[in-house]
Amino acid sequence: MRASSAMLFKINTIKMKFARTIFAGLLVLLCQQINAQDHSKQHTESWTSARPDGHAPISVMGDHYHHKGEFMVSYRFMFMNMEGLYRGDAAISNLQGHQAGYMVTPLKMPMNMHMLGVMYAPTDKITLMAMFNYLQNDMDLQMRMPTGMTRTFSTASSGLSDVKLGFLYKLLNRNKQSLHALVNLSIPTGSLEAKAATPMSGGKQLQLPYPMQLGSGTYDADLGLTYLGQATHYSWGTQLKGTYRFGTNTYGYRMGNAYQLNSWFAVKTTPWLSVSARVEGQVTTGIIGRNANLNPMMVTTADVANSGRKLVNTALGFNLYAFKGNLKNLRLGAEYVYPVYQFVTGVQLKQKESFVIGLQYSL
Ligand SMILES: [Cu+2]
Numbered sequence: 001m002r003a004s005s006a007m008l009f010k011i012n013t014i015k016m017k018f019a020r021t022i023f024a025g026l027l028v029l030l031c032q033q034i035n036a037q038d039h040s041k042q043h044t045e046s047w048t049s050a051r052p053d054g055h056a057p058i059s060v061m062g063d064h065y066h067h068k069g070e071f072m073v074s075y076r077f078m079f080m081n082m083e084g085l086y087r088g089d090a091a092i093s094n095l096q097g098h099q100a101g102y103m104v105t106p107l108k109m110p111m112n113m114h115m116l117g118v119m120y121a122p123t124d125k126i127t128l129m130a131m132f133n134y135l136q137n138d139m140d141l142q143m144r145m146p147t148g149m150t151r152t153f154s155t156a157s158s159g160l161s162d163v164k165l166g167f168l169y170k171l172l173n174r175n176k177q178s179l180h181a182l183v184n185l186s187i188p189t190g191s192l193e194a195k196a197a198t199p200m201s202g203g204k205q206l207q208l209p210y211p212m213q214l215g216s217g218t219y220d221a222d223l224g225l226t227y228l229g230q231a232t233h234y235s236w237g238t239q240l241k242g243t244y245r246f247g248t249n250t251y252g253y254r255m256g257n258a259y260q261l262n263s264w265f266a267v268k269t270t271p272w273l274s275v276s277a278r279v280e281g282q283v284t285t286g287i288i289g290r291n292a293n294l295n296p297m298m299v300t301t302a303d304v305a306n307s308g309r310k311l312v313n314t315a316l317g318f319n320l321y322a323f324k325g326n327l328k329n330l331r332l333g334a335e336y337v338y339p340v341y342q343f344v345t346g347v348q349l350k351q352k353e354s355f356v357i358g359l360q361y362s363l
Contacts, residue, residue: 047178047228052321053235053266053274056228058333058358059315060239060262060278062129062182063226065168066121066362074117076358082349083108085300089343097300097347098144103200104299105142106349107152109211112136113161115358127168129184133161137212141299143199155208157194162186162215166222176231182224182241190215192251200298207293209301210255217249235274238263248289256285256308264315271323278315278335284308286345306346313339317356331360 048054049064056063058076066072085097085105097105114134121127136158143151166184173179191214195205224241243258264278286308290296296303317335322328334357342351 045176046173047176047230050323051230051235051268051274052270052272052319052323052331053230053268053276054321055319055331055333055360056237056239056262057264057266057276057278057315057317057335058319059317059335059337059356060237060264061117061131062166062168062184062222062224062241063228063237063239065127065170065180066119068121068124070119070121070362072117072119072360072362074115074119074358074360076113076115076117076356078111078113078115078354078356080111080113080354081108081352082106082110083352084350085347086342086344086350087347089341091350092347094142095144100300100347101297102300102303102347103143103297104198105144105347106299106301107140107142109137109139109349111138119362125170127170129164129166129168131164131184135159135161135190135214137194137214139212139301141198151199153199155196155198155212157196157208157212157214159191159194159214161190162220163189164222176229178226178228180226182222182226184222186216186220186222186243188215188217188219188249190217192217192249207291209294209299210253210287210291210304210307211301216245216255217251218245218247218254220245232268234265234267236263236265251291251293253287253289253291253304256287258282258284266319272321274319274321276315276317276319276335278313278317280311280313280315280337282309282311282313284310300347303346306344306348308345309348309351310341310343311339311351312341313337329362333358333360 085092094105116132118130138156140154164184164186169181171179194208194213197203221244226239228237239262241260245254248254261281264276266274266276268274287304290304294302300306315335315337320332322330337354339351
């Protein structure tokens with residue numbers, strides 16, 4: 001047993017090294033390609049954000065940097081919904097969820113998120129970023145008695161989530177192609193104390209399960225790389241981003257790491273409008289450790305065995321851009337996001353569609 005797990009660990013380490021080597025190789029190739037094109041052209045043009053598709057679809061964060069002295073504020077609103085149970089990559093009934101050993105199963109979890117962002121570029125190379133998120137979570141649940149009777153109830157939580165501070169670093173911008181790195185530090189300002197009275201608690205306020213809490217409780221880092229390209233009437237981009245969490249929070253657990261690969265394509269139909277299509281792959285690993293205040297047999301969301309998922313999203317969106325006039329540099333973006341594939345570890349709610357709308361203003 002021990003020998004085989006050591007072997008597995010070794011194989012995984014080799015796989016990771018291999019993936020890292022491939023990634024570094026691709027990066028070098030990309031830089032060389034951008035440089036090579038530079039020498040072949042007489043007039044080199046920079047990638048520019050001053051067009052409707054100069055910003056990525058609104059759901060993508062840290063997609064663009066600014067010129068020295070520029071300042072930007074943004075507000076985004078996101079509605080997300082989760083509904084119906086999944087085990088692995090297949091839907092199951094709530095009865096099957098209860099039969100897996102849980103007294104309570106969730107029915108749905110709609111979530112509203114308000115995001116306020118600030119960007120400022122002290123130099124052409126560096127753009128500083130800060131992001132403040134306010135969350136409103138709701139969850140409808142079903143309790144099943146041994147007699148087979150069911151009863152539904154709801155819980156809710158809301159408040160400031162974790163604050164993110166970071167910067168973008170411009171690596172290259174030439175031949176209408178651009179490459180920049182993203183570094184964010186997430187500060188655990190979001191509360192882990194969200195509580196509610198449930199039919200099982202006899203009127204007492206009890207700490208809510210993991211997905212209903214407002215923050216991770218740990219210091220986390222986002223590391224990312226964004227590649228952008230432009231032609232006269234269309235543009236494209238790819239962003240690879242990882243969220244890494246460190247240590248354990250005051251309740252003895254750590255949320256899973258998250259990895260995202262985003263690729264999008266946009267068509268600039270007029271100087272003020274672009275439409276976009278995007279594909280996103282997401283992997284979130286499971287929770288490490290557990291909160292001793294939560295009874296894992298009570299509800300699926302209180303059991304860390306039901307955490308971690310893989311998801312493929314598709315999205316359609318548009319950007320409106322005021323390129324002149326009094327509202328110059330004001331943008332409005334919206335995107336509709338629909339998951340086309342998901343795999344959950346254990347029993348979890350299924351991710352449904354989400355909708356994002358946002359305003360950005362730079363000066
Ligand atoms: Cu900006």
